Amino acid sequence: MNVRYADRMKLAKASFIRESLKLASDKSIVSFAGGNPDADYFPGPELRRCCSQVLDGDWKDSLQYNISEGYPPLREQLLKKMAAMGVRGGLTNLIVTSGSQQGLDLAAKLLIDEGDEIVVESPSYMGAINAFQYYGPRFLEVKMDSGGMDMDDLERILKKHPGVKFIYTIPDFQNPTGLVMELPRRKRLVELAEQYGALVLEDSPYYDIRFTGAPLPPVKFFDNGDRVLYLGSMSKILCPGLRIGWIMGGAGLVEKLVYLKQAADLHTNELAQRTVAAYLQETDMSGRLKLLNRSYCERKEIMTGIIRDRFPGSVRFTDPQGGLFLWMELPDQYNAQRLFDLSLQKIKVIFVPGSTFYPYGGHDNTLRLSYSTVGPKETASGMNRLADLFREVIPDP
């Protein structure tokens, strides 16, 4: 049958990561590809208790239709969390989303007309690029260096493209690079957004996944004019399966997001919202997060140690102080997709070729490695196999 799809469907393709989830269910494969948090650190029994508690209590309301904004006591808890990060607001400033992925989709729907220009970090989170692309934007890519987004490059872009709708950033342990935006740049980002009339979309699911050093204030901290929409997520610090995220921003913007939320799924699963609210009320997450971070840090150290010691000297890589990912650049002439194919076939180790993190592809010599999905022993064994393969393919000069 010849279906007349909407034009936007020409862009539709399977996400590499979602597809590699299917590969990852093959237990003989060592996957550094997915962004899955380590399930050993999910508070399963605690969530079971909170969930039962909710269903022992007011189960009728917990299973009924509810308001699109989200469960008020959960929103209060999330506001408290934001306040602890220096960002203050009330219930009209925060709604619950079905994971922060929905936040990305709703924000794009709110702001992007076909042909509109938006700025993304180069590289950036593929799930965001994927969500945005269906609304037909032109992506403008801003450079990054070890201090995160390059503000001079951003200013150059904004000057040249006065119509930019928003600047999308992941300031903390960016996906895919693991980079952190330096403090002065956060302030400057808001100033530039003000000056050029753009919004900022701050996506910060890894904020609390920090191994060393003190947390930096969010970009939103510097926002006095409803210029920044902040996207938060429970997926990396609690668990992703419950699909709980949130958006915080100016009341006018948030009200419009509620309309879109109504059209998208009426509201987020109420039982999950109440379960997470109960969990946050009863539990101090800091102890568990400390253990989680220690564990990720240990694996990251194993990973970077093996890269330093055994990978070809010509590869460059980031050494993140948090988050789930590090980024690798091979010498220009090497193709990460070909290495992926070889690696899957010969040593059953997978990662994500980097070109998928650029809206218009390219950068074929880059790749992302995740240190959150497999334990220390498997990390060592997978990385050693990868070292052998990379040395075979990429001879030292």
Next chain:
Amino acid sequence: MNVRYADRMKLAKASFIRESLKLASDKSIVSFAGGNPDADYFPGPELRRCCSQVLDGDWKDSLQYNISEGYPPLREQLLKKMAAMGVRGGLTNLIVTSGSQQGLDLAAKLLIDEGDEIVVESPSYMGAINAFQYYGPRFLEVKMDSGGMDMDDLERILKKHPGVKFIYTIPDFQNPTGLVMELPRRKRLVELAEQYGALVLEDSPYYDIRFTGAPLPPVKFFDNGDRVLYLGSMSKILCPGLRIGWIMGGAGLVEKLVYLKQAADLHTNELAQRTVAAYLQETDMSGRLKLLNRSYCERKEIMTGIIRDRFPGSVRFTDPQGGLFLWMELPDQYNAQRLFDLSLQKIKVIFVPGSTFYPYGGHDNTLRLSYSTVGPKETASGMNRLADLFREVIPDP
């Protein structure tokens, strides 16, 4: 701050029903407005048991990221349910959605380019109109009579508008009218869709809410060519708070919907999916549905009885054999919105003015009454108050 929203946001407004949910939390108001199922019939304790069972078992996978298509055992259960209705298919034909509201949004995103023509029943479900409108379609309204969608009117429309992308129908106990599409029309609908190259979007959340008579085969039953996308929902037969719906259709269409689902929220809450799968596996719903239907039928009888006996003779109304709603038409010169304002203020009874069920408004003399939200005594008391008010405003000739 002057935000440059996307053009589609000019259409954004609060949904009347979502807003009236807020009113309905005032316990002194009798609400015939919402489409909430009666929470007394939610299987709360059983769902609690199933949920605990899931979290006692493989809680790590239940709380982890999972595939966008949905939890395979749940999809198997839903396929079994569809097969019992005469609609056969495999896992590639069915995905889980975050309520059928998400199914409406994804289907619209899949098919509608700005300016595309789509056919909706006149009147139709406001949540669907709301989801569709953001993609910029032109709505073509097809007449209904006591046998559901008027097929001659549909043919006339399709002839005149050869570009129609899809025909949206709620064939069983339609929202808002309570009407059922007659059997021969279901077959003819698929034939017309074939002939004119349109798809059919069959939305059937009330299929199992039937008081008398044998169920009719779904429109999709007559589809041999992937012409019909079927949207199902657990909201009316189990509970809405878990946000579990599904879409079934041709594998090619469904694959593209998976891409959109990835961009929209990655996947539906996994714990809810597994809980519902366990519930469906263990439980025969028919006993509970019988009780639920008997209860709705009783209230519907009370409602129609009072309308027959005590409302002005000039009002016309449907007498549904299932679903949650009946539809009322006042004499032309009366305005249901004004009656709503009066009714809320004077007797604290609410319903939904009908113009909200038409994409371009109008039909100000119509309204929808729901018999699912309050018990028999309150139904009687609310309807009697409404009778007094209507008789005061609409004198018998």
